[in-house]
Amino acid sequence: MAELITVDDPDDPRLGDYTGLTDVELRRRREPAEGLFIAEGEKVIRRALNAGYTMRSMLLSAKWTEVMRDVIDEATAPVYAVTPELAERVTGYHVHRGALASMQRRPLSDVRTLLAPAEGGVRRVAVFEDIVDHANLGAAFRNAAALGVDAVLLTPRCADPLYRRAVKVSMGSVFHVPWTRLTSWPQDLGLLREAGFTTAALCLSDRSITLDELVARRHEKLALVFGTEGDGLTPQALAEADAHVRIPMDAGVDSLNVAAASAVAFYATRTDPA
Incomplete structure (x- = not known):
């Protein structure tokens, strides 16, 4: 006591x-x-x-x-x-x-360990590039926990998910989703590829497919990659991704903030819907 x-x-x-x-x-x-x-x-x-x-x-x-x-x-x-x-x-x-x-704090796992735990089962991963807003990152972690994402990877310049505001917005969900930081970006997307993941970048581009089309392809292992609300993913990250994916929208809206976009993408790509 x-x-x-x-x-x-x-x-x-x-x-x-x-x-x-x-x-x-x-x-x-x-x-x-x-x-x-x-x-x-x-x-x-x-x-x-x-x-x-x-x-x-x-x-x-x-x-x-x-x-x-x-x-x-x-x-x-x-x-x-x-x-x-x-x-x-x-x-x-x-x-x-x-x-x-x-x-x-606890020591962070390296990426390979996080993607291949002893018990297996990591099939869906979220990757966040340079998200510096703690509230957005906390909300994204809450979405990941609620919608069954197995792990989260953060680029070196991402905000700290254990910062007080991020933890508060996540309502503690950050404690229950395995996560770590990438050390070399975007080269570390290659580690996902080595582990059998298809990397899908959420973006608007000439080669982008719809989120529904991505879901229809039924990738066994999928990594969803998100960028900042203002600039989106960097050209380097887009070049490394296996697929470009867009969320169809109406009323002339062409983007959502990362918290909203991640919720939509996580829900659509659930492998075991409740």
């Missing part, structure tokens, strides 16, 4: 993991370097723990103590009780959900 420690000094070094949470650039550099991420809110904290992540510490306001009582009782990490005002001074924003936890 963790001891509930009352803290009344915003400069207390024990709260260091929670400082400056609104400073995106600082947190983007600091969190991976220090091997931590922040889970915000009761549900997300519970999902991180249920997924096997180790808690470094927890910070909460007094009224959330009973809500999180079972977590506190089982915790081996310190739990800090603070006033809402002090939490805001430390983090830089009003903590609406009342509880934050600093969690330990």
Whole structure:
């Protein structure tokens, strides 16, 4: 059982993991370097723990103590009780959900290991190129979890899916979808090809087929590749892809943001519809 420690000094070094949470650039550099991420809110904290992540510490306001009582009782990490005002001074924003936890990151798998787990079964993969918006990435991870995508691959310049906002938007789904980063882009699409995947780039091009046509081809292993909303996939990525695929649209609309497009594509390509 963790001891509930009352803290009344915003400069207390024990709260260091929670400082400056609104400073995106600082947190983007600091969190991976220090091997931590922040889970915000009761549900997300519970999902991180249920997924096997180790808690470094927890910070909460007094009224959330009973809500999180079972977590506190089982915790081996310190739990800090603070006033809402002090939490805001430390983090830089009003903590609406009342509880934050600093969690330990786990080492990422290499791509080949992720694509060929001992138990097999990886048949549908999502690849995201240079998605820098944390909310879009978090929503895409939630779509992947909900619609049965087996793994997610991120290019080197993609946002951090364990950044607080991405985790929050995903509602903790990022903890349940295996993912890793590619190291050489777009050359690493060749690793997918070696593993037997057909790579399908979502884009508008002269050679693009419709999503329905892609589904009709019944590829045994399929990797769906998504780019940014503004510029789409880079020419280099498009050149490496096996197929170009478009989502037919009406009313003069020619694109969706990556969260919406991924939901449509994941739903259409499900291999075992419920």
